């Protein structure tokens with residue numbers, strides 16, 4: 001295989017991986033701290049895409065669209081946590097059933113507001129072209145996804161590792177009860193984490209919208225990849241979800257080059273493999 | 289066993305059951321159009337599917353996201369065998385049963401090593417893998433267009449015949465499931481649901497019991513899938529998709545987790561009622577979602593479970609002590625580690641001797 | 655150096671008063687009727703066999719297990735059933751039975767997490783007292799020995815001003831040498847803080863405590879000065895299984 005092709009596939013894989021990471025990061029964060037498998041994550045992702053598209057359409061500013069999507073996700077996260085999810089902490093099955101219902105509610109609301117059809121969410125002009133890498137065209141938008149993914153990872157990484165809030169979150173992942181005995185009101189922190197998780201999900205949707213198109217099944221279609229990435233990386237490990245995303249993206253890119261038919265099966269196969277060898281994911285370390 | 293004495297005082301229930309059965313058998317005559325007969329046919333089959341899911345979720349506390357896989361295996365298995373391999377209906381079903389048993393055992397052996405959310409994820413991965421497989425192997429399965437022209441046996445020729453076969457099948461499967469959950473094996477399943485660590489400490493090989501329930505419910509789902517495919521002459525990759533499993537979850541939760549018959553109520557609501565209402569009322573699914581969320585939050589025992597608890601409370605004299613009975617399975621699988629709620633292997637009765645489904649209420653512990 | 659803080663009016667009397675406390679978990683009575691007092695500036699031991707309810711008593715004081723009846727008063731203030739983070743902010747430090755050290759965090763992070771109001775001077779003093787932690791500050795707590803983890807857990811409870819320290823079986827699972835060092839440290843700590851100590855190791859308790867209570871099946875069955883229990887072989891045999 002030519003080096004040019006390898007580099008190009010690698011780049012394509014990394015951009016796909018970053019997209020996967022953006023899709024999965026909020027899910028990973030929420031599961032990591034709160035042990036809540038938020039099945040409505042895909043729907044928050046979709047809400048981000050729709051709100052961003054709408055704000056972009058109204059203001060003409062792509063950046064404002066991203067911010068609008070992000071804020072919508074954060075607000076939804078706060079509302080859902082404080083009114084519903086809070087009632088079911090310590091009841092993982094109840095949470096799964098609840099967030100499952102929220103998929104219906106959120107997705108149907110999208111249909112009522114924006115209609116059941118595919119809507120245009122164009123790329124902004126400055127991201128519509130492509131660059132040349134080793135003589136092959138590489139779309140600007142993919143570069144944007146790589147940069148945004150890296151940025152999100154860096155910011156969350158710094159927050160988790162350099163701030164007191166991050167310290168509380170990491171400690172809360174290990175032992176919630178012990179954190180409260182240190183005088184910390186974990187409830188507030190939980191609401192904050194849910195807001196952050198919702199914001200990340202929605203930002204992912206806002207950024208991925210022009211790439212994946214905007215339609216009412218967008219949420220469900222991306223829930224599964226998000227779960228796969230988080231499971232591969234290790235439930236509860238944020239860095240794991242970066243690694244999981246990149247692994248899936250790059251593998252898919254290479255497999256797709258040789259056997260396009262198999263590309264879709266790659267993430268499922270990877271997940272099955274990881275779960276069989278390391279049932280708690282690459283970086284997961286918690287007991288069964 | 290003291291079954292008979294348990295039934296006294298529930299004569300009304302039996303009358304109700306009899307009346308309901310009479311109504312169901314007379315339905316093709318009463319129905320204004322065959323359309324409703326076919327709707328009820330598919331509701332009966334989805335009811336069996338939901339009930340098989342309830343064996344896993346409601347009776348053993350196993351949350352699988354891959355149950356639709358077995359439905360799909362049954363549908364495609366029966367379809368391929370009957371259309372392309374020249375099998376007749378019954379031999380195709382026999383093969384489907386054997387196949388699904390082996391498949392469920394293999395998947396169970398691999399996935400039961402992990403629990404809770406992880407188990408849900410692994411089973412989801414398996415189902416999704418088959419989903420993709422079926423879409424990709426289009427020269428065998430017809431791909432995403434679906435598998436069409438499945439031959440119908442003569443005795444299953446018309447809409448009304450299909451309805452009666454589905455009805456009898458549903459009743460038979462219900463009685464079988466009822467028999468199972470009130471057997472000694474069933475009480476171990478309940479013990480696992482209440483507190484697996486405790487059940488293991490009492491000396492039960494919980495892994496084998498969980499494997500058994502996976503195989504049994506998998507076979508039941510596959511059989512239902514086979515019959516469904518023959519009834520509608522059609523199989524589709526969507527049968528195996530996660531949204532089918534999600535639908536099953538909705539049915540079981542709405543009807544009542546751990547009640548068996550709740551699955552049928554849920555299927556009735558999600559399938560025909562949903563289909564009829566959504567054609568008149570655009571926001572129906574949104575309303576449905578809100579109602580479902582409210583059920584999860586405030587009536588976690590579902591329709592049937594809540595009715596039973598209400599009747600139980602009414603029957604009990606005020607001020608009587610609250611015993612540690614399990615009641616209908618409220619899906620609160622508390623993260624009970626060692627030392628959760630008090631429990632003895634025979635104590636957690638899912639059906640406190642009331643309601644139409646509780647006829648067989650009283651098997652002793654193993 | 656001072657690890658505890660006390661106002662003038664607190665310098666006498668009771669720090670903690672647990673009054674007829676009862677706790678149910680499900681249908682089980684875990685605590686029936688527990689009454690105890692921890693006097694300010696003293697070390698009070700809470701003894702009893704495995705499963706007698708000692709941990710539950712501490713958790714209930716801490717607000718981790720809701721009481722079904724009775725009262726918990728802290729310097730005259732009713733804290734019964736208050737959430738744990740509020741209880742902690744009143745100045746109760748808690749060292750749980752399994753030490754509760756965050757294994758994924760470094761020792762320094764464990765201490766910083768606990769400190770509610772940044773006070774580097776106090777942090778330094780604590781590390782000086784627990785001198786073997788000094789070279790370990792940037793190690794992940796998961797890599798420490800049991801004795802070292804126990805020190806982290808106690809040090810962590812002291813990085814805030816504590817008016818009462820609850821310590822649950824600190825010597826559990828430690829090597830004899832580590833138990834010795836622990837005894838030294840706790841002796842230092844109790845000079846300056848009010849301590850309620852749960853301990854299975856009777857001799858360690860006898861060494862540290864001034865006053866003691868014995869629990870059996872969720873009830874307080876004995877109360878008296880530590881020295882008296884040391885002399886009372888029959889009670890010890892009956893409730894503690896030590897002669």
Ligand SMILES: Nc1ncnc2c1ncn2[C@@H]1O[C@H](COP(=O)(O)OP(=O)(O)O)[C@@H](O)[C@H]1O
Pocket residue numbers: 627628629679682684702703704705706707708709710711
């Ligand atoms: N979560 C729980 N569920 C059921 N029983 C419990 C629970 N926690 C403690 N117990 C029971 O309460 C009793 C007292 O426990 P504990 O307070 O831990 O005792 P100790 O600390 O004195 O060993 C024990 O019999 C224990 O089995």
Ligand SMILES: [Mg+2]
Pocket residue numbers: 705708709710751823
């Ligand atoms: Mg204890």
